[in-house]
Amino acid sequence: MDERKRESMVAYLRRRMAEFGIKPDDLAESIARDQRRHSKTRYRNAAGETWDGKGEIPQWLQQAMSAGQSREHFAINGTAREVPGKHCGIDWRNDPFAGTRLARNVRSLASAG
Numbered sequence: 422m423d424e425r426k427r428e429s430m431v432a433y434l435r436r437r438m439a440e441f442g443i444k445p446d447d448l449a450e451s452i453a454r455d456q457r458r459h460s461k462t463r464y465r466n467a468a469g470e471t472w473d474g475k476g477e478i479p480q481w482l483q484q485a486m487s488a489g490q491s492r493e494h495f496a497i498n499g500t501a502r503e504v505p506g507k508h509c510g511i512d513w514r515n516d517p518f519a520g521t522r523l524a525r526n527v528r529s530l531a532s533a534g
Contacts, residue, residue, distance in 0.1 A: 464495040 463474040470481050
């Protein structure tokens, strides 16, 4: 952003803050509060939903894990790490569709038809 646009934006923000009675200290306090809240967040999805890793697992994370996604996929800043040597994902040995047409890839289905 060039300097002129930056100064224009700063002036606009100052006018709007004065219009709503917001002081710079109020803004700094709000930012600090948000940072404290986000520093406790350990998991976040693409929609912005978060979880601190404590208590009951939220529904959005339960659904993702049921669909085969690992909890560590949603970890923020490496706060949760995968267990070394442990394979994340689906255990295909218990696949109820193993050996059926549903388990074959698309190419083999096309040639079978």
